[in-house]
Amino acid sequence: MKKAITSRADVEELVNRFYDRVKADELIGPIFNEIARVNWNKHLPIMYDFWSSILLDEDVYHRNAMIPHLQLNKRFPLQEEHFQRWLQLFDETVNTYFEGEKAALAKFRAHSIAGVMQTKLGLLKQIQTSQHKHENP
Numbered sequence: 001m002k003k004a005i006t007s008r009a010d011v012e013e014l015v016n017r018f019y020d021r022v023k024a025d026e027l028i029g030p031i032f033n034e035i036a037r038v039n040w041n042k043h044l045p046i047m048y049d050f051w052s053s054i055l056l057d058e059d060v061y062h063r064n065a066m067i068p069h070l071q072l073n074k075r076f077p078l079q080e081e082h083f084q085r086w087l088q089l090f091d092e093t094v095n096t097y098f099e100g101e102k103a104a105l106a107k108f109r110a111h112s113i114a115g116v117m118q119t120k121l122g123l124l125k126q127i128q129t130s131q132h133k134h135e136n137p
């Protein structure tokens with residue numbers, strides 16, 4: 001049965017189920033496991049805070065989410081296809097276990113943050129090209 005996201009326990013379940021899929025994914029799993037060598041005991045509680053801030057209006061995440069991605073990108077240039085897979089796994093996880101307004105908000109925010117991240121990493125070339133044309137007619 002699908003349920004609404006209403007508590008910290010729901011957020012933790014969403015994050016745990018999502019990263020179970022990420023770890024097992026043939027395309028992006030190795031980025032986390034082998035390249036970044038993520039310490040999951042540290043990373044998961046940070047992600048509980050991140051998503052609780054967004055979904056439960058809890059003021060518990062006070063970090064800069066861009067930093068690890070900029071650092072990772074220097075060692076392993078991230079591609080649009082990696083973000084597409086990340087988003088696909090996130091949407092699938094939300095859709096499998098959750099429903100309602102907060103579930104929709106989770107997907108909406110994931111997509112918008114992924115868009116900002118990719119722009120900052122110099123991906124999403126089409127947007128950059130059109131901006132460039134606009135600035136230099």
Ligand code: HEM
Pocket residue numbers: 028031032036037038039042043046047050063064065066068069072078082083086109110111113114117
């Ligand atoms: C291809 C896509 C992505 C990859 C490969 C990736 C990878 C990573 C890695 C390796 C870390 C550091 C983990 C650690 O060692 O502690 C991290 C942290 C994090 N990621 Fe991502 N990520 C991706 C997309 C996203 C997206 C789309 C979001 C948000 C919607 C996101 C949110 C975060 C947050 C909040 C942190 C914790 C930052 C901090 O406070 O230290 N990531 N990610």
